[in-house]
Amino acid sequence: MNDVPVTTKLGHKVPLFELATYDPVKGDFSKFSLAEQLERKRWTILFFYPADFTFV
């Protein structure tokens, strides 16, 4: 657990990562993969927020 990521700077490549997701359209669990986004030549907007069940 010592591999704390370095903050990515503007204009630099984002290290590839994956996250487990809940997909409301499918109503099922899935995953997000940055590598897949690059393969599919898609733009990505990441939208961070503090916590579920609050007032986003």
Next chain:
Amino acid sequence: MGCDVVTVSTDTQFVHLAWQRCEKELAAVKYPMAADPTGNVSRMFGVHDEASGLALRGTFIIDPEGTLLNSEVNFYNLGRNIDELLRKFKANVYMKRKANEVCPSKWKDEGDKTLVDPGAKMVGKVHEALQGELQGA
């Protein structure tokens, strides 16, 4: 426009499911809700608040090559403006196609005034360039 929006918090996907099904305000949400319980992806973007274990309100635009082109981080108590996010996204897509143009602050959409080939001739003459009065611009 070939873009995917993903929301991220340090909650698990199980809590995302429960919240989306419970909260009627979220009934129309179509974006995948990603789980970052370790906070490692939040740290990757500098939005992890180590004191609380929560992610600050950060928005990041990544191009299809994986380059980070835009970041905006608000503290807990300020919401984000979707129109401004859309403006920045459109500008990034536009400038990807037109590498010799830059989008000024008032640029909103395709067809709005850009600055073409900014260089020595434009130094101190940005006003004229924006008005289209700069000789040879």
